[in-house]
Amino acid sequence: MRIEQEKNNLTTESKTKSDFRSAAESKRAPKAAVDGVAGVILAFADVSGTPDQVFRALTTDEILKWWKFPGMYHQKDWKADLRICGAWSVAVQLDAGGEVHADGEFCEIDFPRKLVMTRKFDNHPLQGNRETTITYRFEPSPHGTLVTVRDEGFIGRSQAAYGNAEIWEKVLGWLDAYLERL
Amino acid sequence: MTTDSKTKSDFRSAVESKKAPKAAVDGVAGMILALAEVSGTPDQTFRALITNEVEKWWTIPGVYHLKDWKADLRVQGRWSVTVELNDGKQLNEWGEFCELDVPNKIVMTRRFGANPLLGERETTLTYRFESSPHGTLVTLREEGFIGRPEAAYGNAENWEKVLSWLDGYLAGRKKEKKKR
Numbered sequence: 001m002r003i004e005q006e007k008n009n010l011t012t013e014s015k016t017k018s019d020f021r022s023a024a025e026s027k028r029a030p031k032a033a034v035d036g037v038a039g040v041i042l043a044f045a046d047v048s049g050t051p052d053q054v055f056r057a058l059t060t061d062e063i064l065k066w067w068k069f070p071g072m073y074h075q076k077d078w079k080a081d082l083r084i085c086g087a088w089s090v091a092v093q094l095d096a097g098g099e100v101h102a103d104g105e106f107c108e109i110d111f112p113r114k115l116v117m118t119r120k121f122d123n124h125p126l127q128g129n130r131e132t133t134i135t136y137r138f139e140p141s142p143h144g145t146l147v148t149v150r151d152e153g154f155i156g157r158s159q160a161a162y163g164n165a166e167i168w169e170k171v172l173g174w175l176d177a178y179l180e181r182l
Numbered sequence: 183m184t185t186d187s188k189t190k191s192d193f194r195s196a197v198e199s200k201k202a203p204k205a206a207v208d209g210v211a212g213m214i215l216a217l218a219e220v221s222g223t224p225d226q227t228f229r230a231l232i233t234n235e236v237e238k239w240w241t242i243p244g245v246y247h248l249k250d251w252k253a254d255l256r257v258q259g260r261w262s263v264t265v266e267l268n269d270g271k272q273l274n275e276w277g278e279f280c281e282l283d284v285p286n287k288i289v290m291t292r293r294f295g296a297n298p299l300l301g302e303r304e305t306t307l308t309y310r311f312e313s314s315p316h317g318t319l320v321t322l323r324e325e326g327f328i329g330r331p332e333a334a335y336g337n338a339e340n341w342e343k344v345l346s347w348l349d350g351y352l353a354g355r356k357k358e359k360k361k362r
Binding site: 035127139166 | 192193194195196197201204205206207208209210211213215216217242245246297298299300310312319321323332333335336337338339340
């Protein structure tokens with residue numbers, strides 16, 4: 001059974017890989033992994049759109065159009081002072097009722113290649129008030145833009161990291177779907 | 183959504199089901215980060231990775247298998263293995279152990295004899311093993327790919343497979359033990 005599955009995988013991969021050590025050439029689906037001891041999440045995905053479009057989708061009120069978890073929450077009141085040490089904030093409206101807030105500041109803005117920003121939540125059951133630092137990198141790729149995300153600062157709060165990693169995969173999926181529709 | 187709500191107490195929590203292998207890459211930092219929950223104890227997982235048990239499970243059917251595992255299990259001790267491709271060609275992998283903390287952590291270097299993407303570059307693997315409700319949570323960092331991101335993206339895909347084979351092997355051993 002497992003051998004059959006492996007054979008099927010190989011057949012599929014042989015269409016898209018020149019060598020078994022190469023990555024598949026198909027669009028990279030969102031993936032996030034966690035180093036719980038180091039308190040780091042690493043995530044990446046190929047998304048549609050140019051680095052420029054991706055950068056804007058993450059740093060302007062466009063974010064309200066796509067960063068939403070159907071049945072769980074949507075965001076509103078995005079504010080961003082888009083310069084180094086500038087503050088950003090957003091309100092997260094929970095579908096079950098209630099509102100939480102996320103905020104932080106921009107640390108590095110290298111349009112359209114890199115964005116570093118801090119983030120903390122005012123009412124997070126796993127993360128408390130811990131601030132994390134998010135580094136986004138945007139590189140042109142054959143499928144649009146390769147987005148790499150590092151979210152650091154979870155030392156001692158590994159459960160928050162494992163939870164957030166799953167959410168990062170969703171977020172990158174929503175971002176891709178939004179940019180595909182543009 | 184429906185599935186998540188069955189296994190999560192809060193949308194910010196990780197699902198409680200067994201963590202499938204996932205590997206992500208930071209191409210600029212030259213690093214792969216991977217994790218998975220595998221069957222078996224940390225001790226069993228540790229041994230499956232650093233003894234000749236590795237020959238039993240680290241194989242891509244139809245592509246390659248490993249043989250001639252050798253390991254001098256001490257800090258600065260060498261390890262090596264032969265990768266036999268299905269067309270008969272043989273490649274070599276080797277490196278040394280940097281840290282051995284049974285059954286919690288392994289740090290080891292790795293080089294390949296003929297890797298089209300990685301060349302002669304040495305990478306450093308750090309495995310961590312933690313008991314988890316589903317067996318052992320394995321976290322893996324592989325570092326040293328700066329300037330060779332394509333090797334990192336390829337290796338990341340392979341790590342997901344390797345962690346899945348490791349889980350399959352350890353799950354099989356568990357079943358065998360129960361039968362006895």
